[in-house]
Amino acid sequence: MLKKVEEFILSRPLARLSTVTPAGLPHSIPICFALSGLDTIYTPIDSKPKTSSKKTLTRINNIVNNDEVVVLFDRYSEDWNELGYVMVRGKASIVQNQRENLGAATLLKKRYRQYREQNYLPEDPTVIEVKVYDYTSWGNLRCK
Amino acid sequence: MLKKVEEFILSRPLARLSTVTPAGLPHSIPICFALSGLDTIYTPIDSKPKTSSKKTLTRINNIVNNDEVVVLFDRYSEDWNELGYVMVRGKASIVQNQRENLGAATLLKKRYRQYREQNYLPEDPTVIEVKVYDYTSWGNLRCK
Numbered sequence: 595m596l597k598k599v600e601e602f603i604l605s606r607p608l609a610r611l612s613t614v615t616p617a618g619l620p621h622s623i624p625i626c627f628a629l630s631g632l633d634t635i636y637t638p639i640d641s642k643p644k645t646s647s648k649k650t651l652t653r654i655n656n657i658v659n660n661d662e663v664v665v666l667f668d669r670y671s672e673d674w675n676e677l678g679y680v681m682v683r684g685k686a687s688i689v690q691n692q693r694e695n696l697g698a699a700t701l702l703k704k705r706y707r708q709y710r711e712q713n714y715l716p717e718d719p720t721v722i723e724v725k726v727y728d729y730t731s732w733g734n735l736r737c738k
Numbered sequence: 739m740l741k742k743v744e745e746f747i748l749s750r751p752l753a754r755l756s757t758v759t760p761a762g763l764p765h766s767i768p769i770c771f772a773l774s775g776l777d778t779i780y781t782p783i784d785s786k787p788k789t790s791s792k793k794t795l796t797r798i799n800n801i802v803n804n805d806e807v808v809v810l811f812d813r814y815s816e817d818w819n820e821l822g823y824v825m826v827r828g829k830a831s832i833v834q835n836q837r838e839n840l841g842a843a844t845l846l847k848k849r850y851r852q853y854r855e856q857n858y859l860p861e862d863p864t865v866i867e868v869k870v871y872d873y874t875s876w877g878n879l880r881c882k
Contacts, residue, residue, distance in 0.1 A: 607814050608812070608814040610754050610756075610766060610810060610812070612754075612756045612764040612765070612766040612808075613764055614758050614762060614763070614764050618758060618762060618804065618806070619758070619806045619808075619827070620756040620757055620758050620764055620766075620806065620807060620808040621756070621808060621825075622754060622756040622764075622766060622808045622810045622825060623810070623823065623825065624810070624812040624814070624821075624823050642818070642821070642877075643876075643877075644876075645874055645875075645876045660762065662762070662763045662764065663764060664756075664763075664764040664765060664766045666754060666766045666767070666768070668752070668754070668768040670751055670752040670768070672851075674786070674852050674856070674858065677768075677786070679767065679768050681765075681766060681767065683763070707816075708818050712818070714818065730789055731789075732787075732788075732789045733786075733787075
């Protein structure tokens with residue numbers, strides 16, 4: 595990933611994770627995330643209340659069935675010369691290694707005050723890892 | 739769609755359109771949009787430069803192959819009590835009727851100064867119509 599792409603991604607507080615359901619329908623939700631190196635995105639199942647009380651969240655179920663995901667980072671501005679986005683393609687899985695999981699939680703806490711100071715991240719959270727293999731960028735990615 | 743869901747959607751300057759490629763991969767991009775009534779979302783192929791010079795845009799190609807789409811409307815805030823989103827499921831198609839197309843362009847111009855005052859919308863734009871059949875909402879949708 596180019597340096598300016600990485601900078602743009604890190605400047606975004608939020609991303610959107612898109613997956614495909616077993617029936618072939620799209621699914622998309624806003625996510626908090628952290629970058630590790632240039633090709634790994636972590637996003638946790640945090641303690642915000644969930645829409646569903648189902649045991650397995652849709653995003654997890656989708657990933658287990660089809661690991662191809664998209665993570666979208668974008669910027670809106672009233673000045674349309676400032677518009678830009680990066681659409682990342684990757685393979686998603688659930689982090690199983692406890693050490694990696696701890697590392698991901700640390701990165702997430704570093705990025706989000708709310709994870710550090712409030713009770714939004716469980717001790718040992720489930721973390722989705724996205725291994726980036728490709729991306730498309732558009733528009734103005736310059737960060738001030 | 740409930741009134742408060744509609745208000746939340748209209749308060750968002752941008753949405754994200756997720757589709758599925760013929761190979762079953764997710765695809766997602768930021769979009770400008772307008773609402774018509776409670777169950778129709780319009781988004782134009784506008785004159786912003788495109789990533790690809792291919793004759794058919796990925797989103798169009800995907801929709802022709804699989805009309806199931808998701809449109810995501812979300813709000814981020816430093817105060818996580820303000821977080822919220824609406825994920826809309828719908829069937830997408832290209833508006834063919836010229837009168838409807840003109841109506842969609844008028845709605846888009848009403849919402850976006852940039853379409854009214856700058857050269858971002860062609861005279862007779864291609865417009866994607868999403869007929870909403872379901873939605874999921876989460877978090878705080880209150881608009882001040």
